Amino acid sequence: MLKAGAADRTYAWLGISSSTTSRSTDLVTSPVISPPFVACIRLTLAVYTFGTALAVLIHDSGESSKHDAGGFFSYFTDLSLIGLTAYFWAAGIQTLAYTLRGEKTYPLQRWPRFLQFLHRLLYSSITTFPIVTTVTYWALLSGADTFATRYNTWSNISEHLLNTVFALFEILFTHCGPSPWSHLIFLIIFLAGYLGVAYITHATEGFYTYSFLDPHKEGPLLAAFIIGIAVGECIVFSAVWGLCYLREWLSRRLRVGAEATGVRSVQAGTREAIDEWEELERPGTPEFEGV
Incomplete structure (x- = not known):
């Protein structure tokens, strides 16, 4: 019992409660878009980001590239793009399953909580790393060759601008998040780990x-x-935490307002029907007595 309680507290700290498997649909729904369209958008972005990663990898393997294909996995930009690709495939398939099952369940709800945590941690990474990548590139790394060729123009827009647009879709138009603050610890560790990758790359490949x-x-x-x-x-x-919190707050306010309006409309309709019945059908009225 003690171990189970400790596990529950740990997962709750990581943003995964014991009720997540049975009730939560925030990973596959949106406050403004129906689940079928969410699935369609996510899978479309999955195809685009995968195609972009593949095209960059093939380009890096060409004779005109300064580095070989192995260097592709040494760039944080490319690793961040792979994270986006993985998330959109995973989230898109989960949302599609939710849609095909009549919006009742989706597979992740029945998976072990550790996998649920990894999915949510992936969400935390793809909603922050692309933005950091975009800001860092345009502030420190962009230059004369950014738009020098068609390939450079397309790849830099895709990897250093559209990546943030894709992240904003998840932030603004889905029910995911806000991520627990504990995830920030893991994200900082990932960034620190990337420094090791960068310096290992210099030691082994010379750049x-x-x-x-x-x-x-x-x-x-x-x-x-x-x-x-x-x-x-x-x-x-x-x-991002603040935007997600604000989005959910607005969503709740709008939903409560819509429900209250619906209740008032029903009550008003019922009262009008009763008043009309009392006026036309109640015994003792002149019309009734004259029949």
Whole structure:
């Protein structure tokens, strides 16, 4: 019993309550879009992000590329895109299953809570990392070659602009979130882990994935860049949390208002019907007595 209670408290801290498996539909519904359209949009974005990742990978394998295909998995931008792809496939399929089953259940509700936690943690990552990637790229990395060719234009728009648009769809138009603050710890750990990937890439392949990670070039500013990105992640996470909270608050207010309006309409209709009956049919009225 003690172990079960400790597990429940741990999962509750991670944003997964014991009732999640039986009642929650926030992962597959929207306050403004029906589940079939949510599924359609998510699967469309899954196809687009997968196609983008595949095209970039193939391009990096070409002779004209400065790096080989192995370098694809060394860039945070590409890893963030893979996260978007994985989430939209997973969330799209869950939403499609929910729709096909008559909006009753979906598979994730019956899966172990650890998998539910991983799904929600993936949501937390794809609603913050793309925004951090977009801000970092346009603030520090964009240059003359950003729009130098058609490929550069398309790939940079897809990976450094549309990625944030896709994240905003999940933030603004679904019932997901706000993510528990405990997820921020994991996201900071992921960012710290990426530093290891970047420096392993330099040690094995001889290049820095991002110029600001070069300690010889940046010197003391390197620490400022690293801390700045971590702080930026905290700010983005807080902003996304606030947007999700505001969206759910507005959704509840609108739903309560609509329900109250519906109740008042029914009550008014019932009262009108009663008044009409009393006026026309009640014994003792002149019309009734003259019949």
